[in-house]
Amino acid sequence: MAVLKVKFSKIRRGKLAQVLWILNWISVVTGLIIFSLGLYLKIEIKKRSELMLSGNIQSVPNMLIAVGSIACIINFFGGKICYDCSDANKFSRWKLFMLPYIICTFFFTFCVFAGAIMCYTMRNELESALYRGLKDALKYYKDTDIPGRCFLKSTIDLLQIQFQCCGNNGFRDWFEIQWISVRYLDMGSKDTIDRFKSNVDGRYLLDGVPFSCCNPSSPRPCIQYQITNNSAHYNYDYLSEELNIWLRGCREALLEYYEHLMQSIGLTVLLVWLFELSVLTGVRYLQTAMENVLILGDPESESDGWLLQNSCMETAKHNFQIIKKLGKINQISTLSGKTDPNVDIPTADYGPDNVPPSSIPDS
Template identity: 70%
Template sequence: MAVLPVKFTKTKRDKLAQLLWVLNWISVVTGIILFSLGVFLKVEINKRQDLMAERQLQSVPNMLIAVGLIACGINFLGGKICYDCVDTSKFLRWKLVMLPYIILTFFFTLSILVGGLMCYSLHGQLEESLMLGLREAMRYYKDTDTPGRCFLKRTVDLLQIQFQCCGNEGHRDWFQIQWISNRYLDMSRREVVDRLRSNVEGKYLIDGVPFSCCNVNSPRPCIQYQTTNNSAHFNYEYQTEELNLWMRGCRQALLDYYTDILHSIGLTVLIIWLFELSVLTGVRYLQTALENVWRRGDPECESEGWLLETSFVATARTNFNIIKNLGKFNQINTVSNGDPNIDRPSTAHYGPDNVPLKSIPIAS
């Protein structure tokens, strides 16, 4: 029994073919949109690649770019097929092509769904990549004279100003690393020397943060040094007063930024997937309806279209048996190639210990 059968008259078939022609051209535009979304996401990731650890983050934009390009080609071909199918006599051109085209489009539509779901599954990898990348960037913040790292100070400062954040998890992350270069330390001061000697690794650690952590909306001047020393500042209480620094960590700020982008792209891709699925369904109905017209030989007759000629279970069982029989056929061919006489009937008779005897003619 066919799955979801629909009756089509000649007029309905022609209107369906015309509608699918228009929808396939719209699908070419959606393919361009998918390609553009992939390029946009790739650019956004590459813009802050220095703040991310090496992870498989490029798989999503690459997937969207590839799917977008394939969508343009497949839907252009689908538009041509549907345009020709308006005239039933031209259906013979595409009769052998339509079923492989539908199968190919089905797997392509499935890949769009996978691309959309990948946008939502990238959160964990992105969070880990940002955490490790920001940690390394802050570690080399002071190395402004080292080739390959001299730009990290500017990158981190612009990040903290633009996203109104400070540190990796928070401003206290700066307390655990030396972010001031040794070339700017006054070694003649006893305080500086004592601080360097007090650290096991010889680092100059202070309870201060870079200027880019300062909250520009604060009514009082920024307190970026000795932030935990109440006596160092007038009318200042570290435990109770709200600091005039950005409280949010940059990892969370970037994670929220990229999550919003990925969710927006994922939603758009899923909408495009539903649209492509509806176009694929229409093409399948058109193909089966025209197949039945061709079998009857009357272009004006009423025909029936369906998604599957039999039930889902029966179709799956049939395909499984075909694959199974193909496996047996390949196995028989392998054995036959090993022994060229295995399929030939033998006229010899065998005695004990499989010793061949002389053939005995059978009396008529």
């Protein structure tokens, strides 16, 4: 029994073909939208690639770019098919291509759905890449004279100002690294030498943060040095007082930004997937309805259209049997060079004695 069978008159078939032609052209536009979203996400990730360790985070934008490009090609081709399928004579030219086209479109819509799901599932990979990338970037903050690292100071300062964040997990991350270059330290000062010697690794550590961590909205002048020293500042208690530096870590801020971006893109791609699925359903109805018109031989007659000719279980069993037979036919022994004796190989019907014409002697 056919699944979701619908009866179509000639007028309804023509209207369905026209609607699908329009929808396919709209799908070309949606393909361009997916392509643009993937390109935008790729640029946004590339923009801060120095703050991330390379991994699989580029797989999502690459997937969206590929899916968007394929969508434009498939739907452009589908629009041409649907335009011709309004006429039974023109449909006969596309009859052999319709089923492969529908199967390819089905797998394509699955790729669109996979792209939408990937947008919601890359949080862990992105968080790991940001954590390790920011950790290394903060460590090289002071290396303004070293080629390849000289830009990191300005990058991190602009990041902390733009996203109102400080450090990797928080402002205390700056306490654990030497973020001031040696060229700006007075190596003849006893305080500087004592600070170097007080650390096992021989680093110049202090309880301070760069200026970009300061909150300009705070009424008090920014306290960026000796943050944990209450006696160094008048009327100050860092444990009870609200600090005038950003408390949120940059990893959390960037993760929140990219997560919001990917959720928006994922929702858009999911809506496109539902739209593509509806177009695919309409094309399947048009294909089956037009094929039945050719069987009836009367272009003016009504015809049935359906999604599946048989039930889901029957269709699955039928396809499984086809795959099983193909597997048996292709089963060849690599050792003996003989075919499977349990498989009947069809022979050509040359004549009553089944003798090929080349073996009959000339009279």
